[in-house]
Amino acid sequence: MKGLFCRAGVSDAEPKFVIQETTLPDVLTSHQVRVQVKACGLNPLDLKLLSDVGIQRDLIPVGREVAGVVRQVGPKVTFFQPEDEVVGILPLDSTCSGLCDSVDIDEHYLVQKPEKLSSVCVAAALRDGLCAYTALHTHARIAAGHTLLVMDGGSAFGLMCIQLACYHGVKVLTTSHSPQKHTFLEQLRPSVGVQEPLVARVIPVYNDSSDLLSVVLEETGGLGVDIVIDSGVRLQDEEEDEEKKLLPHKHDIISVLGVGGHWVTSHQDLQLDPPDCRLLHLKSASVSFLNPEVWTASSAQQGRYLHILKDIVEKMSTGVLRPQPEEAVPLYEATVAMETVQRHPKKKAVVQFSSDLK
Structure with a gap:
């Protein structure tokens, strides 16, 4: 064999x-x-x-x-x-x-x-489902009425997060990394029940005109979101890699969090500067790291x-x-x-x- x-x-x-x-x-x-x-x-x-x-x-x-x-x-x-x-x-x-x-x-x-x-x-999908479940339930402890921002909702992991959150009555915002993904996310509908869009707002980040913070504040009445789930972040403003340019900056994520908000990150080497920690402290917000291997490692x-x-x-x-x-x-x-x-x-x-x- x-x-x-x-x-x-x-x-x-x-x-x-x-x-x-x-x-x-x-x-x-x-x-x-x-x-x-x-x-x-x-x-x-x-x-x-x-x-x-x-x-x-x-x-x-x-x-x-x-x-x-x-x-x-x-x-x-x-x-x-x-x-x-x-x-x-x-x-x-x-x-x-x-x-x-x-x-x-x-x-x-x-x-x-x-x-x-x-x-x-x-x-094909079991790992993404496990990651979504861990991020939303184990770390963020989602509940009906929460507002969630999923970065790159068109990815396999992002799609699982969106569908699981909508099932539990959570309002979902997401970002799109290409025109094709933007169209896909806008047309996303549940398979059963009322055929309303799964995503309340799709925010394009593949062009320079997008403003993540202003759109999120507009959708949340200036309060910010309860939960942010990323698929990687930028630690510096200048990135040469085209894929990394589409990732949100760590300060942007902290800025869109509401009071008592929770940020679930998959970035293994996240570094927070004192001003970032200060902003998290002022919002009484928290950060947790998503490691899908923790279940089988212990x-x-x-x-x-x-x-x-x-x-x-x-x-x-x-x-x-x-x-x-x-x-x-x-x-x-x-x-x-x-x-x-x-x-x-x-x-x-x-x-x-x-x-x-x-």
């Missing part, structure tokens, strides 16, 4: 992705489940995070978001039985690559997959994590969460797809196994 692994580069060298032979043990441990993989989502590897938590290997398994069918269960497994369709995320320290025909995974990292939900869809809240995964797949099955469709690539293109994803972190890919092609 073959799997895809990453050979981390030395110093600044780019990591290389290689196909390696791998085997599974003959006997499963107490709570392990052997899953025949139908689809596997590909997301960028955070090699620095792996190093920080002490995971250092010559070959790092690639592909952790998996959907498939249970083929064998360990002697103490109680949640699943053979032929169950399941979905889950392999833990950080897993030695299995999700891009194998079969993987062994502890039953406490899996949930049942609804029958009407395709393996490709759930494998077993402290395993039950809550499983509840989140179950809720995500149920909402995807009923149409509350409708992720952007990802075109599946065959297994033989997985290496090239992963290289692209690693170089361009905002790109996504999902691999569909030939056994699941119909």
